Amino acid sequence: MDTLQVGPWLEAVTWNEQGLVPVIAQEVGSKDILMMAWMNRDALLATLRLGEAVYWTRSRQKLWHKGEESGHTQKVKEIRLDCDGDTILLLVEQKDGIACHTGEHSCFFQQWDSASATWVDKSKPKKS
Amino acid sequence: MDTLQVGPWLEAVTWNEQGLVPVIAQEVGSKDILMMAWMNRDALLATLRLGEAVYWTRSRQKLWHKGEESGHTQKVKEIRLDCDGDTILLLVEQKDGIACHTGEHSCFFQQWDSASATWVDKSKPKKS
Numbered sequence: 351m352d353t354l355q356v357g358p359w360l361e362a363v364t365w366n367e368q369g370l371v372p373v374i375a376q377e378v379g380s381k382d383i384l385m386m387a388w389m390n391r392d393a394l395l396a397t398l399r400l401g402e403a404v405y406w407t408r409s410r411q412k413l414w415h416k417g418e419e420s421g422h423t424q425k426v427k428e429i430r431l432d433c434d435g436d437t438i439l440l441l442v443e444q445k446d447g448i449a450c451h452t453g454e455h456s457c458f459f460q461q462w463d464s465a466s467a468t469w470v471d472k473s474k475p476k477k478s
Numbered sequence: 479m480d481t482l483q484v485g486p487w488l489e490a491v492t493w494n495e496q497g498l499v500p501v502i503a504q505e506v507g508s509k510d511i512l513m514m515a516w517m518n519r520d521a522l523l524a525t526l527r528l529g530e531a532v533y534w535t536r537s538r539q540k541l542w543h544k545g546e547e548s549g550h551t552q553k554v555k556e557i558r559l560d561c562d563g564d565t566i567l568l569l570v571e572q573k574d575g576i577a578c579h580t581g582e583h584s585c586f587f588q589q590w591d592s593a594s595a596t597w598v599d600k601s602k603p604k605k606s
Contacts, residue, residue, distance in 0.1 A: 374502055381509035431588040433588075460559040462559070467487055
């Protein structure tokens with residue numbers, strides 16, 4: 351995989367005007383959706399070569415090997431592309447089961463409550 | 479739900495510079511990821527009021543009640559927002575089990591094959 355070269359496969363992806371594509375990370379087994387992030391061409395190439403998720407951080411404008419600081423890396427088991435090529439789905443093994451920078455398993459811990467018309471925080475209680 | 483009004487909850491979402499947010503649709507039960515689409519404020523409001531997924535189509539620049547032509551509507555069972563508010567997750571019941579305009583269950587039917595360095599079409603055989 352480390353010898354993978356740029357090729358037509360890379361242009362099968364519909365990169366947006368910023369050269370990015372949204373990427374959904376789903377956990378293998380549980381099928382939980384862990385997070386959504388972005389990749390540019392270099393990030394996708396790095397992900398395929400490394401076998402671990404490498405994203406492009408729009409806020410810091412650089413490649414981001416997920417878990418490089420936290421240790422919460424994502425081993426990529428499968429990669430899928432949608433019908434019009436403009437979204438990528440990664441099936442990953444999430445190291446330590448923690449994908450979110452808040453320490454949560456998944457970033458999607460705010461749940462809509464129609465009765466109160468609010469987003470309810472469903473994250474686990476934090477240690478004080 | 480049809481009386482739901484615009485409120486602070488709507489600005490808990492981090493709308494991008496086009497006033498849009500990416501939305502992942504995941505099937506309740508199977509937990510399959512069906513598709514990714516976009517919403518603007520009106521689409522989210524319409525989704526909450528109707529109880530079915532209403533997206534914003536960027537190509538046609540209009541609200542799109544998913545399934546309005548195909549009949550493949552998505553009944554919304556749960557809505558989640560991620561940690562930084564910039565992605566929405568819908569848990570839906572997919573009418574007829576078909577989310578993709580190609581007739582596939584899920585839009586993510588192209589699978590990366592590292593041996594051949596190609597995206598392999600994993601859709602079901604089409605009738606000729």
